[in-house]
Amino acid sequence: MKPSAPPRPSLAAAVWRLVLRRLLFAFPVVVLVSAGIFVLGKLSPFDPVAAYFGVRILRASPEQLAQIRQDWGVDDPAWLQYGRWLSRLAGGDLGDSRLFSQPVSTVIADRLGWTVLLVGVGLLTALSIALLAGVAAAWHRGGWFDRAVTSLAYAIEAAPVFWLALAALSLFAVQLRWLPAAGVSDTRADVSFAQVAEHLILPAAVLGLAQAPWFVLFVRQALLTELASDYVLAARARGLAERAVVLRHALRTGLLPAITLVGARIPELITGALLVETVFSWPGVAAATVTAATSVDFPLLAAMTLLATVAVLAGNLLADVLYAVVDPRVRADG
Amino acid sequence: MADTGTDPATEARSYRRRRSSVRREGAGDRRPSSRRTVRRRRPGSGRPGPGEKRRARLRQTVSIAILVLLGLAVLVVPPIVDLDQQQVVLRQADLPPSTDHPFGTDEVGRDVLLRCVYGLRVSFTVGIVAALVATAIGVVVGAIAGAFGGWTDRILMRLVDTLASVPHLLLGIFIVAIFRPSLSAVIASIALTHWLSTARIVRSEILSLRERPFVDAAIVGGATRWRIIRRHLLPNVAPQALLAATLMVPHAIWHETALSFLGLGLPAHLASLGNMINDGQRSLLTGVWWTSFFPGLLVVVAALAIAGLAGHLRDRTDPQRRAELML
Numbered sequence: 278m279k280p281s282a283p284p285r286p287s288l289a290a291a292v293w294r295l296v297l298r299r300l301l302f303a304f305p306v307v308v309l310v311s312a313g314i315f316v317l318g319k320l321s322p323f324d325p326v327a328a329y330f331g332v333r334i335l336r337a338s339p340e341q342l343a344q345i346r347q348d349w350g351v352d353d354p355a356w357l358q359y360g361r362w363l364s365r366l367a368g369g370d371l372g373d374s375r376l377f378s379q380p381v382s383t384v385i386a387d388r389l390g391w392t393v394l395l396v397g398v399g400l401l402t403a404l405s406i407a408l409l410a411g412v413a414a415a416w417h418r419g420g421w422f423d424r425a426v427t428s429l430a431y432a433i434e435a436a437p438v439f440w441l442a443l444a445a446l447s448l449f450a451v452q453l454r455w456l457p458a459a460g461v462s463d464t465r466a467d468v469s470f471a472q473v474a475e476h477l478i479l480p481a482a483v484l485g486l487a488q489a490p491w492f493v494l495f496v497r498q499a500l501l502t503e504l505a506s507d508y509v510l511a512a513r514a515r516g517l518a519e520r521a522v523v524l525r526h527a528l529r530t531g532l533l534p535a536i537t538l539v540g541a542r543i544p545e546l547i548t549g550a551l552l553v554e555t556v557f558s559w560p561g562v563a564a565a566t567v568t569a570a571t572s573v574d575f576p577l578l579a580a581m582t583l584l585a586t587v588a589v590l591a592g593n594l595l596a597d598v599l600y601a602v603v604d605p606r607v608r609a610d611g
Numbered sequence: 612m613a614d615t616g617t618d619p620a621t622e623a624r625s626y627r628r629r630r631s632s633v634r635r636e637g638a639g640d641r642r643p644s645s646r647r648t649v650r651r652r653r654p655g656s657g658r659p660g661p662g663e664k665r666r667a668r669l670r671q672t673v674s675i676a677i678l679v680l681l682g683l684a685v686l687v688v689p690p691i692v693d694l695d696q697q698q699v700v701l702r703q704a705d706l707p708p709s710t711d712h713p714f715g716t717d718e719v720g721r722d723v724l725l726r727c728v729y730g731l732r733v734s735f736t737v738g739i740v741a742a743l744v745a746t747a748i749g750v751v752v753g754a755i756a757g758a759f760g761g762w763t764d765r766i767l768m769r770l771v772d773t774l775a776s777v778p779h780l781l782l783g784i785f786i787v788a789i790f791r792p793s794l795s796a797v798i799a800s801i802a803l804t805h806w807l808s809t810a811r812i813v814r815s816e817i818l819s820l821r822e823r824p825f826v827d828a829a830i831v832g833g834a835t836r837w838r839i840i841r842r843h844l845l846p847n848v849a850p851q852a853l854l855a856a857t858l859m860v861p862h863a864i865w866h867e868t869a870l871s872f873l874g875l876g877l878p879a880h881l882a883s884l885g886n887m888i889n890d891g892q893r894s895l896l897t898g899v900w901w902t903s904f905f906p907g908l909l910v911v912v913a914a915l916a917i918a919g920l921a922g923h924l925r926d927r928t929d930p931q932r933r934a935e936l937m938l
């Protein structure tokens with residue numbers, strides 16, 4: 278670094294400041310979202326006591342109902358109920374899932390791993406596709422490959438994920454019988470590595486393909502921008518081989534934002550997981566959320582919405598931290 | 612604007628700006644991105660060639676033609692065609708596509724093409740109504756935040772940021788689930804989750820309009836705040852709002868099909884595209900692929916055509932962006 282350059286904050290200090298600022302923002306967001314969930318739950322015509330009893334409510338005596346209403350505090354003022362719910366949440370007690378007859382935390386713990394596996398492999402697939410197709414498309418801008426990739430990207434972007442999933446299911450599992458259609462293992466087979474790997478291919482490929490267009494277009498655009506910049510012109514003027522110019526110079530700079538932006542794609546990944554898990558009966562949290570929604574399992578649904586919010590905020594934070602780590606110029610910006 | 616010189620701070624800022632403009636993709640984000648600046652500075656290296664321009668125009672023409680065709684099908688077919696989409700002909704169940712039934716028949720012998728037309732009608736209606744409601748919410752919130760500024764602005768934008776932290780579909784599922792699936796619940800769930808980007812666009816647009824001389828003139832002329840918003844600010848954001856609304860329609864349709872597909876959308880007797888895909892899913896395992904494939908294909912075609920129309924609108928409203936063919 279030249280002596281005349283302004284002093285830069287150290288990496289650790291910059292990241293620490295960033296994390297602190299983001300947490301200060303995240304805390305009110307989570308509280309606000311939880312309040313929103315609570316208010317919506319209160320507004321809904323859904324009655325937890327009636328749901329608990331189901332048909333048996335016809336045989337329950339009024340005294341029994343009154344007793345339960347009092348025990349659960351259903352008729353307390355709303356702010357009191359909200360405070361109780363929030364303090365239990367803060368203590369790590371997410372309530373009980375009616376649908377699975379388990380504590381919500383158990384339901385999540387049992388299933389989160391499967392979702393992380395699916396989303397992780399899907400994301401890797403998307404990134405690989407994006408890197409290969411995006412670079413090739415930008416390299417020969419306007420060529421047939423570029424046009425094919427760009428059109429295909431828009432088409433896939435416009436297609437509903439679940440439709441892609443159904444099409445893949447129909448083609449590869451039903452017509453060709455190459456791959457299994459649902460679950461993580463065959464019926465009566467143990468959950469082994471080979472079984473899971475075989476069952477993972479279709480859902481992960483569909484999720485990856487559905488996420489790929491955005492990354493492809495981003496990598497392509499980022500690379501095009503870099504290719505039009507001064508240092509690329511300088512590299513070309515120095516007579517470097519085209520390979521070196523594109524791969525070593527332009528791609529390195531252009532890829533920085535793309536990699537860090539993975540964190541900012543968490544909402545789309547969650548949406549994709551919700552739909553793909555449902556189609557392929559994948560035993561993850563996302564599919565459980567849909568089931569919880571169809572049977573109005575309020576505690577589970579509320580916990581999942583909060584969890585997703587936290588995941589999105591964490592993803593944003595990760596994106597910003599990664600960005601500050603890989604690109605020293607951002608740090609100066611504070 | 613964004614100078615790509617040697618000053619690290621400026622450079623970092625332009626870098627960050629590019630990133631944030633990419634993050635809020637779509638919906639006519641007018642932030643000056645360094646990408647465009649680079650293009651304008653260096654003609655030849657980044658600007659789209661004549662071939663790309665011609666193709667873009669062709670794409671727009673085709674999009675509009677498809678939309679007209681779909682629109683005609685949706686508006687004209689139901690009143691004049693003397694066929695009942697609910698007519699059950701069990702003897703003709705699960706027929707593959709043929710000349711009699713171009714899209715085949717479903718598990719109870721209903722014609723898939725005819726049901727697709729009705730489904731498209733429902734999906735379009737839901738999509739357009741939801742997009743209009745969402746745009747209205749976005750314009751009102753954005754205008755209030757931008758015109759009043761200060762604490763109002765800060766609170767409203769915090770609210771937007773908060774809502775943006777919850778995945779749309781999940782929030783939509785949540786809303787529909789606790790209010791029982793119905794037409795109004797679906798529209799509400801789409802509208803309540805999709806107004807955020809419009810609010811942001813309108814706010815930033817109004818912030819820049821507020822600095823313009825004609826607003827100063829109006830203030831000097833003694834106009835009230837509401838009058839300035841109504842007469843001077845809102846008409847100027849109308850093109851942006853229209854563009855945002857158009858771009859929102861495919862999103863809304865997508866959202867409706869996703870909710871219906873999950874069984875949380877429209878009541879089963881309404882043939883929406885999502886419901887049809889959901890119905891078709893059951894017979895998929897027996898090899899009957901056409902009952903779910905064609906409704907989904909229609910969603911893709913309609914979404915692409917609307918995106919093409921939006922590109923056309925953008926070129927019409929903002930000639931500066933003509934160079935930017937990306938949607």
